[in-house]
Amino acid sequence: MSSPADHPVPAEGRIDTEVRGHVLLIGINRPAKRNGWTVPMFRQLAEAYTRLDDDPSLRVGVLHALGDHFTAGLDLPAIAPFMQRGEKAVPYGQVEPHDFGLPGYRRRTKPMVAAVKGICFTVGIELMLGADIVVAGQDCRFSQMEVQRGIMATGGATLRMAERAGLGNAMLHLLTADEFGADEALRLNFVQKVVPNAEVLDEALRIAERIAAQAPLAVVATRLNVLKAVEHGPHAAAADFIETQKRLANSEDAAEGVRAFVEKRPARFQGR
Structure with missing residues (x-):
């Protein structure tokens, strides 16, 4: 049986999945574009999250990325028309990966561990804050830069940054669109562990497998x-x-x- 890695990655990217025991690995796969998000990727991500919740043999998800970077954020030319029309890329009735309870969407019930590395901008931060536990590489670079593009973060950052880090810290990073590192993300409780870059996915899997061993x-x-x-x-x-x-x-x-x-x-x- 062939694996997703055996097939060329389409220009618009894709989401790969792999089952390891009771753990579902969910891989962001568009490394040629620093894993910039397109509409098909969002739809496939929702399908993967929905699969995690619906398959009784799966107990924990691990969200990670192929290549050197978690994600540089939205592919704005591809996503902007949806924003302008007030539409979402995720179809109704599925699990919404940002997990903040929008009408028409399901909320995830099973745990999700995020493994982030390299560049983790905008939607990357929001997806990791929508997970339950985050492992970051020492080289990770974060930025919630929507105000720099004339838009607002609507994937959960305005909800969760203040919840995790307090109002002042949230405003500092949301309103300046600055870039900060893994140590600052750890201080703000955005991530739970910082490890060497080569160990990010292994550590996330270790945590997921420990969770999967529980009831x-x-x-x-x-x-x-x-x-x-x-x-x-x-x-x-x-x-x-x-x-x-x-x-x-x-x-x-x-x-x-x-x-x-x-x-x-x-x-x-x-x-x-």
Whole structure:
């Protein structure tokens, strides 16, 4: 069976996927254009995110990029007509990769780890902030430069930068369109780990595989409860504690967790 790497990359780029155990690798593949985003790439990315959520054998996603750079951002000549018409490149009914709950789109339930390196501009920052955990290479360069192009960041940066880093830090980088490095991104809580460039994908996979080894129902419930606390407040999240725990405690995975504890062995979770 041939792999995506065996086929030439079309001029408009593509999104490659590869399954490793319970992990879905999602690769941004347009390195000749520094992974600049086109409409087909956005559509394929949504399809990959939707596949992650819909396939019960998949538990975690890893978003990464081929070539030296995560992405230089939008391919503006290709995307501008959609902006001018007020349209989105992602079809309705699919999982929206930026994950901020737009009407007509599904929200991702399973965890996503982002592995970023080289240039990570505009939509790259927004996609990584829409993930759950980010591993960055030491050489990573970030910039949210929409104001430099006469437009606004609408992929989540205006929501998440202040949430992660505070109002002043968000305004500093959103309004100046400046460039900053991996150490600053770590300080601002935009990324969780900074590693040597050659280790970025391996570290992201290590984290994803560790997550995939946990009880899938509990992982999803925990992730969604954290997001509910952030978006709706701690009282709304706490209101779900008893019913969620009751559902989880009656699952086959919870029973397996008890057996594994008693038998002093790693648990073998099935997601049921």
